[in-house]
Amino acid sequence: MGTKILRVLLGLAVGLLMVSPPVWSGGGKESASVTISMIHANLREEQTAVSQAWNEGFDKFKKDYPNVKFDEEVLRTTDLETKLQALAATDALPDYFQLKGSMTYDFAKNGAMKPIDIVLDKDAAWKNIYIDGMFDEFTYDGHVYGAPKMLAAVSMIYYNKAILKEVGYEQPPKYWDEFVTMCKAIKAKKGIIPVVAANAPKVVLGTMWFNDICEKIIGPAWFPSIAAVKGAKFTDPGFIRALQVLRDFYVDGLMNEDTNSLGYEAMFQYFIKGDAAMFIDGSWNVSNAQKTFPSELVAQTGLAFLPGFKDGKGIYTSIPGASGWANAFGRKGADDQKKRDVLVALLKYTTGPDVFKRVFELGDIPPTKMDLDPSKMGPLTKQLFAMLKQATIRPIYDTRLRPALIEVLHSGIQEVVIGTLKPEDLAARVQKEYESLYKAQ
Numbered sequence: 523m524g525t526k527i528l529r530v531l532l533g534l535a536v537g538l539l540m541v542s543p544p545v546w547s548g549g550g551k552e553s554a555s556v557t558i559s560m561i562h563a564n565l566r567e568e569q570t571a572v573s574q575a576w577n578e579g580f581d582k583f584k585k586d587y588p589n590v591k592f593d594e595e596v597l598r599t600t601d602l603e604t605k606l607q608a609l610a611a612t613d614a615l616p617d618y619f620q621l622k623g624s625m626t627y628d629f630a631k632n633g634a635m636k637p638i639d640i641v642l643d644k645d646a647a648w649k650n651i652y653i654d655g656m657f658d659e660f661t662y663d664g665h666v667y668g669a670p671k672m673l674a675a676v677s678m679i680y681y682n683k684a685i686l687k688e689v690g691y692e693q694p695p696k697y698w699d700e701f702v703t704m705c706k707a708i709k710a711k712k713g714i715i716p717v718v719a720a721n722a723p724k725v726v727l728g729t730m731w732f733n734d735i736c737e738k739i740i741g742p743a744w745f746p747s748i749a750a751v752k753g754a755k756f757t758d759p760g761f762i763r764a765l766q767v768l769r770d771f772y773v774d775g776l777m778n779e780d781t782n783s784l785g786y787e788a789m790f791q792y793f794i795k796g797d798a799a800m801f802i803d804g805s806w807n808v809s810n811a812q813k814t815f816p817s818e819l820v821a822q823t824g825l826a827f828l829p830g831f832k833d834g835k836g837i838y839t840s841i842p843g844a845s846g847w848a849n850a851f852g853r854k855g856a857d858d859q860k861k862r863d864v865l866v867a868l869l870k871y872t873t874g875p876d877v878f879k880r881v882f883e884l885g886d887i888p889p890t891k892m893d894l895d896p897s898k899m900g901p902l903t904k905q906l907f908a909m910l911k912q913a914t915i916r917p918i919y920d921t922r923l924r925p926a927l928i929e930v931l932h933s934g935i936q937e938v939v940i941g942t943l944k945p946e947d948l949a950a951r952v953q954k955e956y957e958s959l960y961k962a963q
Contacts, residue, residue: 617855623659668848741835809885
């Protein structure tokens with residue numbers, strides 16, 4: 523997915539694998555009474571376009587299929603990851619669940635879930651609405667295991683235009699050293715946090731920050747080599763340097779001192795109150811910001827790429843992106859003949875064209891080849907759309923690498939920023955875990 527997303531946007535105008543695969547018809551609304559177990563992270567109190575559209579589709583399904591009951595558990599994303607890992611380890615995944623790309627290898631290899639190839643192949647019109655490459659994260663041994671639910675660009679700067687103008691900048695600079703200079707000016711003149719980071723869940727610094735910083739330093743050839751076990755190492759100088767960049771930014775007081783204990787929602791409050799000039803987050807927050815930020819702040823909020831490095835091998839307009847999450851079926855539910863057709867229908871109601879149309883109407887970009895009218899976009903969505911037109915999409919590490927490896931990296935980054943672990947020592951720790959996990963591949 524290292525190609526220009528511009529080509530995707532210009533073109534914009536989800537089978538079970540068994541010894542004897544069943545024919546999934548999609549079911550009728552008179553389906554027998556069944557109870558479907560499910561776990562997902564589409565919290566109703568969230569204002570993201572993806573969660574809202576998913577819940578609308580789910581509500582419509584429940585109205586159309588009154589005989590189907592649900593044993594539903596809704597968790598925040600970080601808690602969902604932990605719960606799914608525990609359930610998969612005991613072959614107890616629910617009938618329907620939200621699958622992270624990085625879980626595909628372990629879950630599929632261990633037979634904890636079933637592929638959806640037959641579902642896709644029986645409905646080409648549904649399958650073909652997806653942007654090319656959207657199934658890659660959810661494919662194992664040639665079979666697709668999940669229906670992508672979103673298109674996420676995970677690293678972008680949300681900045682207060684008025685604050686930047688006060689220190690002489692129209693937008694964040696394109697190079698890291700100049701960005702640091704601007705942040706120091708904000709701290710000196712305004713006495714506020716230049717960039718607030720909420721790293722209590724570990725993913726903010728680990729994914730939204732580090733992933734893109736590393737790519738821009740180390741270049742596009744490194745990660746494919748890591749993923750394919752072709753020689754690149756986590757002890758390579760560029761990887762260590764990216765860790766040091768995070769450490770230096772923290773030491774310079776350019777992010778909040780409590781970053782490792784600050785919760786995700788609290789990060790936005792710093793920005794809303796004017797106590798922080800910027801935060802780094804993914805594209806999914808665009809729709810949330812347009813709905814929950816004061817209108818005056820929405821008008822003053824800009825989006826920008828993270829800075830590049832003058833001597834880096836990557837490019838300024840690169841951004842980690844993918845679907846990241848998909849909807850999938852656990853093995854036991856998929857093996858239950860009474861549930862199969864119900865699960866197919868549920869998948870289409872929650873991951874089909876109507877849902878993706880609503881995702882766009884609610885202010886986000888869907889993972890599909892659909893006509894998108896810029897005149898119907900909110901102000902931040904327009905900026906996002908413009909960014910993606912010129913972006914080069916790079917891999918999201920934590921949707922492509924094994925969860926145990928990502929846990930070592932993300933936990934270690936928490937230690938590195940506060941100085942209890944040296945960058946080179948974390949790199950060695952991650953490399954050791956990598957060799958242990960991938961030696962059999």
